[in-house]
Every structure is written in structure tokens, then in C-alpha cells.
Amino acid sequence: xxxxxxxxxxxxxxxxxxxxxxxxxxxxxxxxxxxxxxxxxxxxxxxxxxxxxxxxxxxxxxxxxxxxxxxxxxxxxxxxxxxxxxxxxxxxxxxxxxxxxxxxxxxxxxxxxxxx
Amino acid sequence: xxxxxxxxxxxxxxxxxxxxxxxxxxxxxxxxxxxxxxxxxxxxxxxxxxxxxxxxxxxxxxxxxxxxxxxxxxxxxxxxxxxxxxxxxxxxxxxxxxxxxxxxxxxxxxxxxxxxxxxxxxxxxxxxxxxxxxxxxxxxxxxxxxxxxxxxxxxxxxxxxxxxxxxxxxxxxxxxxxxxxxxxxxxxxxxxxxxxxxxxxxxxxxxxxxxxxxxxxxxxxxxxxxxxxxxxxxxxxxxxxxxxxxxxxxxxxxxxxxxxxxxxxxxxxxxxxx
Numbered sequence: 001x002x003x004x005x006x007x008x009x010x011x012x013x014x015x016x017x018x019x020x021x022x023x024x025x026x027x028x029x030x031x032x033x034x035x036x037x038x039x040x041x042x043x044x045x046x047x048x049x050x051x052x053x054x055x056x057x058x059x060x061x062x063x064x065x066x067x068x069x070x071x072x073x074x075x076x077x078x079x080x081x082x083x084x085x086x087x088x089x090x091x092x093x094x095x096x097x098x099x100x101x102x103x104x105x106x107x108x109x110x111x112x113x114x115x116x
Numbered sequence: 117x118x119x120x121x122x123x124x125x126x127x128x129x130x131x132x133x134x135x136x137x138x139x140x141x142x143x144x145x146x147x148x149x150x151x152x153x154x155x156x157x158x159x160x161x162x163x164x165x166x167x168x169x170x171x172x173x174x175x176x177x178x179x180x181x182x183x184x185x186x187x188x189x190x191x192x193x194x195x196x197x198x199x200x201x202x203x204x205x206x207x208x209x210x211x212x213x214x215x216x217x218x219x220x221x222x223x224x225x226x227x228x229x230x231x232x233x234x235x236x237x238x239x240x241x242x243x244x245x246x247x248x249x250x251x252x253x254x255x256x257x258x259x260x261x262x263x264x265x266x267x268x269x270x271x272x273x274x275x276x277x278x279x280x281x282x283x284x285x286x287x288x289x290x291x292x293x294x295x296x297x298x299x300x301x302x303x304x305x306x307x308x309x310x311x312x313x314x315x316x317x318x319x320x321x322x323x324x325x326x327x328x329x330x331x332x333x334x335x336x337x338x339x340x341x342x343x344x345x346x347x348x349x350x351x352x353x354x355x356x357x358x359x360x361x362x363x364x365x366x367x368x369x370x371x372x373x374x375x376x377x378x379x380x381x382x383x384x385x386x387x388x389x390x
Binding site (some may be wrong): 042049077 | 193194195196197198200201205207210287311
């Protein structure tokens with residue numbers, strides 16, 4: 001299953017925001033790759049656009065510190081599991097995920113702009 | 117003739133000016149475009165109300181026709197559409213009802229369906245036809261209601277615009293023949309007044325200024341108007357009697373002769389006199 005994580009500028013730490021994270025880390029069958037997030041600069045609807053990006057990449061599980069309502073609606077419709085990030089380093093989150101130590105994300109915040 | 121009352125800052129006296137202009141004019145239309153909180157009707161108390169539902173179009177998708185090309189999703193600059201598990205999905209509160217998705221769909225799978233976003237209320241206050249746009253709570257954009265309200269303008273029409281200088285103000289003032297800029301002689305008032313002046317300038321509108329609640333001339337406002345070539349048409353003093361009128365839900369131009377004269381004079385200066 002393909003796992004995704006929002007990545008910060010340093011390409012190592014988990015980004016505290018999802019939709020406007022500069023990068024996404026994808027991990028599938030032990031192989032990792034980093035892609036730029038095309039939604040990061042969106043004027044509005046970034047959450048929706050970022051979620052579409054993850055759906056298009058065939059992601060099965062997402063690890064993130066936060067997730068907005070709009071993104072969540074798209075991700076849930078696509079059947080993507082959402083876990084709460086518990087570490088600063090993306091690598092540690094991936095390990096925790098494999099060990100089954102991450103909890104499902106249960107709180108989804110309203111948007112910051114563009115929508116409420 | 118359509119006269120738009122604008123101010124930038126809220127509470128400067130747009131509704132006071134618009135309602136009193138309408139009352140002084142006698143036979144005219146008063147159109148409340150401040151659809152998020154229309155309050156002209158508190159003073160004009162229209163009778164014989166008729167209500168009309170205003171809708172905005174929202175795309176719906178015929179799954180049997182959709183080929184999954186995602187042209188609609190790529191076209192939507194507001195990112196209101198997503199394509200998940202073989203079907204497009206719309207976020208109603210993000211959609212701006214532009215109709216672009218239906219235009220670009222090569223399969224004719226997008227059907228636009230009306231969705232109620234508010235109402236238009238119409239009634240009478242003497243010879244004044246009172247039209248009020250009311251946005252449903254929770255809706256993101258009042259533009260469809262403002263458009264519908266402004267389309268009701270006929271003969272002399274006073275457009276009571278929303279505060280600020282954003283999209284809803286632009287929508288309200290776009291069709292106006294004249295912009296009456298209501299200025300509050302304070303630093304905050306002037307700051308937002310400059311923004312709304314810039315907007316009126318961009319729209320290429322003829323403008324005049326009504327300074328409200330003035331105890332002494334506020335020099336920064338005076339010099340701004342002078343430098344911008346904006347005529348100050350009238351000045352309303354900081355007046356307890358006018359404030360009492362407003363607090364009681366009454367119209368100064370109907371209660372106090374000096375206000376009736378002032379607003380008739382203002383109307384003549386604008387060129388909307390009967």
C-alpha cells in the first residue's frame with residue numbers, strides 16, 4: 001500500500017500543515033520518493049486540490065498532523081486511511097506506522113481561507 | 117438613474133444616507149444590496165411584502181455519461197471539483213457558479229441545477245419601492261442575490277451597498293451611474309474610504325462625497341478629497357437628534373425638516389432630483 005506524508009522545506013521533517021505542505025513523501029513497498037505539492041500555492045481550495053493530488057497518486061494511507069474538513073471529505077470518499085503524525089521526522093512516523101503505533105486522526109479542522 | 121451609496125468602513129452611514137435619499141426623493145426604488153445584513157427595511161418598514169427565491173447554479177454529474185476525462189476538475193480555478201473513484205464530486209460552498217465545468221465537458225455529463233441561496237423581498241413604503249436582498253445564513257457568496265436585486269432597478273434607484281471594497285461591493289456598484297461615497301471623518305474611516313475611492317475609480321464611476329458625523333473638519337480627509345478632485349456635496353454634523361431618530365427606527369428626512377432639505381439638496385447636486 002502506498003503511504004503519503006506532508007514534508008517540510010528540509011524534505012525530512014513532517015510538515016505541520018497538509019494542503020500547503022511544500023512536498024509530499026510517498027512510500028510504497030520500501031521505495032520512497034518526494035514530489036512537489038502543486039496545491040501549495042493555490043489561491044483557494046488548496047485542501048481539495050491537495051487531496052485530489054493524493055488520490056491521483058493512488059495513496060492508501062496518509063500520515064499527517066492536521067487535516068481540514070474538505071480534504072478529509074475527499075480522502076474518505078477515496079477510502080484513504082488517515083493517521084495522526086506522532087513524530088518530527090518523517091522516517092520515524094513511517095516506522096511507527098509499520099509497527100502499528102499510530103492512531104487514526106479523528107479531528108478535522110475547518111478551512112483557513114477560501115471556504116469556512 | 118442608479119445611485120450607489122458606498123463607504124468602505126461599516127457604520128459610516130451608508131444606510132442612513134440611502135434611506136434618507138429614498139425618503140427625500142419620494143418616488144423611487146430603494147435596493148438593499150447589503151445581503152448579509154440588510155437593515156434599510158428596519159427604517160422603511162415596507163408593506164405588502166412579496167418574496168422571491170434566488171438560486172445559484174450548482175453542477176451535478178450524470179455518472180452514465182461521464183468518461184472520467186477530468187476536464188471539469190482541471191478547468192475549475194476555485195478547485196471546487198474533485199474526481200474520486202470514477203466520479204466527479206462538487207464542494208458547493210467553494211463553487212462560484214461560473215458554469216465552466218458544463219461548458220468544457222465533452223460528454224455533456226454536467227447538469228447545472230439551481231440551488232436556493234437567498235431571497236429577494238419587495239414591498240412599499242409610500243411611493244418608495246423597497247427591495248431587499250437576503251442571503252441565507254451560512255452561504256459564502258451573496259453575488260447572485262446582489263445581481264438579481266440590482267436588476268430590479270428602475271427610474272431613480274438608490275443602491276445601499278455592503279461595507280468594504282471587495283467582490284460584493286463591486287457587484288453592487290458595477291451598474292451604478294453615480295457613487296455617493298459616505299465618509300466618516302476619522303482615521304479608520306479615511307483608511308477604508310481611500311480603498312472604496314480606488315474601487316470607484318477603477319470602475320470609472322462619477323463620485324461625490326457625503327461627510328457624516330462631523331464635529332469639526334478632519335483635515336486628512338479634506339486634503340484627500342481636494343487632491344483627488346472629489347467634490348464634498350454635503351456635511352452632516354454629529355447630531356444627537358439624528359442619532360435618536362435612527363435608534364427609534366425612524367427616518368430623519370421624514371421627521372426633521374432640516375434633513376429633508378439636506379437630502380433633497382444632495383439629490384439635486386447628484387442630478388437625481390425629480
